Amino acid sequence: MASGVISPANTSVKQPKKERMLFQTFKRLCKNKLAVFGMIVIAFQILLAIFAPWIAQYDPVVQNLSKAQLGPGAEGHFLGTDNYGRDMFARLVYGARISLIVGITSVTLGLLGGLFLGLISGYYRKLDGVIMRFVDLLFAFPGILLAMLIIAMLGTSLVNVVIAISIWSIPTCARIVRGSVLSVKKQEYVVAMKSLGASDLRIIMKHILPNCTAPIIVFATMRMATAILSTAALSFLGLGAQPPTPEWGAMIAAGQDFMWTAPHMTVIPGIAIMLVVFAFNVVGDGLRDALDPNMELDT
Amino acid sequence: MLGLIVRRLLQLVLLLFGISFLVFMSMHLAPGDPASIIGGPTATESDLAAIREELGLNRPVLTQYVDYIAGVLHGDLGYSFQNNQSVSSAIMTRFPQTFNLAIASMIVAILIGVPAGIISATKQNSWFDVSSTTVALAGISIPNFWLGAMLILIFSVQLQWLPVGGLSAPFWTIEGMKQLILPAITLGTASAAMIARMSRSTMLEVIRADYIRTARAKGVRKRAVTWVHALRNAMIPVITVIGLNFGFLLGGTIITEQVFAINGVGRLMIDAIAARDFPVVQGTVLLVATLFVVVNLIVDIVYAVIDPRISYD
Numbered sequence: 001m002a003s004g005v006i007s008p009a010n011t012s013v014k015q016p017k018k019e020r021m022l023f024q025t026f027k028r029l030c031k032n033k034l035a036v037f038g039m040i041v042i043a044f045q046i047l048l049a050i051f052a053p054w055i056a057q058y059d060p061v062v063q064n065l066s067k068a069q070l071g072p073g074a075e076g077h078f079l080g081t082d083n084y085g086r087d088m089f090a091r092l093v094y095g096a097r098i099s100l101i102v103g104i105t106s107v108t109l110g111l112l113g114g115l116f117l118g119l120i121s122g123y124y125r126k127l128d129g130v131i132m133r134f135v136d137l138l139f140a141f142p143g144i145l146l147a148m149l150i151i152a153m154l155g156t157s158l159v160n161v162v163i164a165i166s167i168w169s170i171p172t173c174a175r176i177v178r179g180s181v182l183s184v185k186k187q188e189y190v191v192a193m194k195s196l197g198a199s200d201l202r203i204i205m206k207h208i209l210p211n212c213t214a215p216i217i218v219f220a221t222m223r224m225a226t227a228i229l230s231t232a233a234l235s236f237l238g239l240g241a242q243p244p245t246p247e248w249g250a251m252i253a254a255g256q257d258f259m260w261t262a263p264h265m266t267v268i269p270g271i272a273i274m275l276v277v278f279a280f281n282v283v284g285d286g287l288r289d290a291l292d293p294n295m296e297l298d299t
Numbered sequence: 300m301l302g303l304i305v306r307r308l309l310q311l312v313l314l315l316f317g318i319s320f321l322v323f324m325s326m327h328l329a330p331g332d333p334a335s336i337i338g339g340p341t342a343t344e345s346d347l348a349a350i351r352e353e354l355g356l357n358r359p360v361l362t363q364y365v366d367y368i369a370g371v372l373h374g375d376l377g378y379s380f381q382n383n384q385s386v387s388s389a390i391m392t393r394f395p396q397t398f399n400l401a402i403a404s405m406i407v408a409i410l411i412g413v414p415a416g417i418i419s420a421t422k423q424n425s426w427f428d429v430s431s432t433t434v435a436l437a438g439i440s441i442p443n444f445w446l447g448a449m450l451i452l453i454f455s456v457q458l459q460w461l462p463v464g465g466l467s468a469p470f471w472t473i474e475g476m477k478q479l480i481l482p483a484i485t486l487g488t489a490s491a492a493m494i495a496r497m498s499r500s501t502m503l504e505v506i507r508a509d510y511i512r513t514a515r516a517k518g519v520r521k522r523a524v525t526w527v528h529a530l531r532n533a534m535i536p537v538i539t540v541i542g543l544n545f546g547f548l549l550g551g552t553i554i555t556e557q558v559f560a561i562n563g564v565g566r567l568m569i570d571a572i573a574a575r576d577f578p579v580v581q582g583t584v585l586l587v588a589t590l591f592v593v594v595n596l597i598v599d600i601v602y603a604v605i606d607p608r609i610s611y612d
Contacts (some may be wrong), residue, residue, distance in 0.1 A: 034433070137317045142550035142591040145584060149322065152572040152580045153329040229442055233554055236444045237569050252445055256558075263452055270445030278440035285436070 029289040035286025041279035042199075055168040058087035060094040060246040069262040080264050082254065084244075088264065090248035092272055098247050099276065102162055103227040107220055109166035114173020115216070119204055121174065122181025131174070138171040144230055152240050160249070161240040165227050180212040182183050214291040218284055225280035232273050248273050304600055307400040311596050312498065313503040314568055316589045323364050327575040328451045334522055336575055337380050374584035387581040390564055394586075400486065403470070407487030408548075409541060413578065415491070416498025417533075420506060421525055422566035431495065438492030443551065447485035447558035454481060464560035486555040490544040497540040498533065535606045542598030546591035553587075591611045 001291035029035050048055060058077075064085035072080040072088075121131040138146060152162035184190060185208065193203050232249030234240035241247030244253070248269040255265030308321045334350040335342060335566065342350075355366065376386035415435070455463045461477050468475035505527055514524045526539040549562065553565030560566075564583050570577035 001541065034436075092455070133317075137314065137321060140314060140318050140588050140589065140592050141547045141584070144553070145550045148568070148572060149325055149580075149584050152575075152577075152584075153325040155330070155575075156573065169603055223439065229440075232442055233444060236442075237557055238556065238573060239569070247443070249442070252442075252448060255310045256448055257446070259452055260458055263456070266445070266448050266452065270442060270449065274437070274440055277442070278437055279437055281440050 017263065025287075026291045029283075031285050032282075032286040032289065035290075038279035038281070038283040038286070041275050042283065044103055045096050045100060045276055046278075048093050050092045053095050056090035056093045057088070060086060060090040061244040062086065063281065069258065069265075070260070072264050072268075079268055080262070082251070082265050083230040083258050083262065086244075086246075088268055091251060092122040092248075092268060094246045095251065095269065098158070098165045098241065098245065099228045099231060099273075102165075102231045103224045106165035106227045106231075107169060108222065109162070110169025111173055111216065112172075113166065113170040115177055115212075117170065117174040118177025118212075118270035119181060119208070122178040122185065122271045123200065123204060123208070128178075133180070135171040135174050136168075144168075144233060147230060147234065148239065151234065156239045156242070158235075158241045158245065161231055161234050164234075165230055169223055169227070169229075171217060172223075173216070176215050177212050177237045180215055181208055184208050184211045210219075218288045218291065221280055221287055225277045225284065228280070229273065230275045242292045303603060305597055306312035307599065311592060314530065314588060314592055316368075318592070319368060319585055322584050322588070323367055324360075324580055326581050327363070329575070329577065331575055332337060332564065333380060334579060366444075371585070373545050376585070377415065379571075379579050380576045381571075381579075386578050389567060389579065389584055390586060393444055393564050393567055396561055397549070397556065397565060398550045399470050400482055400552050400561065401450065401465065401545065401564065403483035403485035404485075404548050404551075405541070405545055405557075407483045408490035408544065411487070411491040412494025413498050413534075413537065414536075417494040417502050417525070417530065419495070419499040420502030423503065428499075432499070435492040435495045441488065443485050443489060444554050444558050446488060447555060450481045450485060450556075464558075466559070466561040466563070482555050482559045482561060485558065486548060486551050489551070490548060493544060494537065494540055498537050501536045502529060502533040505529045524595075526527065535602070538605070539598055539602050542594060542601070546594045549587055549590055549594075 030037075064081070066074065067077070067081050068083055070077050070081040072078065074080060077087050077089065079092065082091065082128075117131050117135070121128045121135075135175070141149065141276055147161070147164035147168045150167055151160050152294040154160040154163060190203060190207055193207060231240055232252070235247045235249035236253045238250075238253065241250045243250065251269040252266055252273075255262070255269070256266075258265050300313075333356060334347040334352070337350050337354075338346050355363060374387055376390070378385055379389065415431050419431045422428055422518070452464055454461045461481055462474075464478075466475075466478050466482070468478060470476060470479055506525075511524060511529055514528050515521065519528070552561075552563055553568060555561070556563040556565040557569060564586065567579060568583040570576075571583065590594070
């Protein structure tokens, strides 16, 4: 055993409580202007998603052909109407709900799958080879291709997009978790727990999992950006949400045919996607800096 | 070095088998009977049985897989359910468009990404650095199908400088280049952003190295140090990123082709997914994944060749 010299000063220092650490992380995150901007955008999207029926004055799918392709601001339509006379603002607000739900569901499912595989693979060396070869295999499909293959198999629908993006998230998550497990597993306190007879489940749940939280939080945030972007892309290609669902990517696809007469149909949903994806990316970036233990020394 | 290459090639072969098995099985397990897709709604039970017999669909799965692989090795990827066209010939006629688009996007990405990253690093925290890193983050966040639509809106619809879509003219003609500009920018932007971020961070690391300080101390001009001494070392990881990005660009063409109505492999794949034309999906996915892993292998080997410090043992 390595000699553990504990100075009197160290013993008197209280363990920082979890809330305090969360607060510290949040405080550091708030110093990052871009991350603050990102958090505001995300908060705004969450509010829109929750209160969509109260915020939107019109129904997002009911057509009114007499008011088709109105420009922004015309006749009480703040962002104009689309080719079927549906209010663009209402569709955008309900679209915020769809993208958030799809993002959260697919990232959560992907995380669960990735955590499971990553923990097992990192903890049980015998299974490591098999699982990691499988993960490597999934990595052989660049970008959105794996999601497309899954949709090709299951058929085109928004639910299948969620399944596809979840599965597509698993390999990256599994690798991150495995990496943290491997580094934590060698720590002396884990070896000590094991020799004291703690069960594998207890060691994983109480000692290994908490040490993986920082990279997982960063991954989940960044993955939200990818999930939202990919949902929009798949719907744009006609493989996800089907009309008349007010999904942002599908809205852009519909708008492309009216680029000459109603460019706002294409411009507006794209700005929404970009803002939200940018927001999750900068918050993820900020979190990575804020959670980095090396930063502790500087502040 | 030779050992490394041989070992990686063997791994590649295994990986390719894995990929083909995964793709084959996912199409095989897909709900929906291929025979009824081919036969159409009017087909009787005996018609369906005849189709299954002809395609060998009633044989064990593994036999079908082995047959498929034997075909693939001879360049035969099966026949489309929709029009009975050979999948390999459909891919062959469309692949040049996809390849040209990927190459053109790569050029755009390198021309923008590398200089932006280097200037950012040499002038860390300057206005250029701050704005270029922010733009790079935005570049990763822009949905590229939307960027494409916006470029069409500005340069084709409003200004009418460039064509709306298509990639019919050969790329070496003026018309062909004009057709290639917007799709290449659309597809290359995200890669340019990634390359810029990578170039910046490696350049920042290299600039602080001792030998750079030594070079400056012995009186080499700052510009020479940056562009000769530092750049050479900083570019090694950047080359990897560029290589990996080429694979992603091949995958990314799928979406860009749809925006600009380019008849490439990507569009072939999307149409096939929508029509549940499994042999075409299988062939196109297999092609893109294979190209991706082969390019990655080449990048790995090149990386080891240009940087003798790298070893994969």
